[in-house]
Amino acid sequence: MKFLKYTTFAFAILLSSFFFYACENKSAQNTETNTDSLAVDSTTNQMQPPTQFPNLEAMMTDIGDYATYQVKGQDQVEVTSNVPNSADAAYIEKTIKIDLLKVAYRTFIHTNLEKVTVTALVNATVEGKEKQEVRTLTFERNKALEALKTQLNLNDFKDLVGNKMGDLYRPDMQNANFENLIEAKLDAVYNDLQAK
Numbered sequence: 001m002k003f004l005k006y007t008t009f010a011f012a013i014l015l016s017s018f019f020f021y022a023c024e025n026k027s028a029q030n031t032e033t034n035t036d037s038l039a040v041d042s043t044t045n046q047m048q049p050p051t052q053f054p055n056l057e058a059m060m061t062d063i064g065d066y067a068t069y070q071v072k073g074q075d076q077v078e079v080t081s082n083v084p085n086s087a088d089a090a091y092i093e094k095t096i097k098i099d100l101l102k103v104a105y106r107t108f109i110h111t112n113l114e115k116v117t118v119t120a121l122v123n124a125t126v127e128g129k130e131k132q133e134v135r136t137l138t139f140e141r142n143k144a145l146e147a148l149k150t151q152l153n154l155n156d157f158k159d160l161v162g163n164k165m166g167d168l169y170r171p172d173m174q175n176a177n178f179e180n181l182i183e184a185k186l187d188a189v190y191n192d193l194q195a196k
Helices: 002-046 056-063 089-110 141-152 176-182 186-194
Strands: 068-073 076-082 115-126 129-140 161-165 168-174
Touching (some): 056 068, 089 186, 129 141
């Protein structure tokens, strides 16, 4: 009788060990499957093109790069930036150029517009006095693309966006190329766009 008890007990332990191993193995397989599906999703996302908007208003609303903006027409927009009181003339100039180029290139990335007129307003306090710098420029798609090719060696507007945030790919997020455009290559691209 004792032998039967020990045998039953040993069999129960063996059976529960086998059951535990089977569950653990199935869980590991599910984890691998989930990881594989995440990798596939990530690859698929990286092939996503930038979002296309039907008009300038929709693009400006959705992208949200600008604190204050006002769409003035089908292909006209005004953006406003505030700079710190310590800002000098060079800082104000750089802010104007960045605002102008960001709106222009975002327009060509995300819409089918052939040209866009951008007004950049920069509010500053210089020597205790309120001051507003204003500049309006019209940008053309072909010329903007040519400047990208010449200055950044890029062949398409979409090369300026698409970036990862952690493991998540964002097709509309500006990438290192866009940062290069508005930092190291800012003056060169701006000058190319101003050349007659």
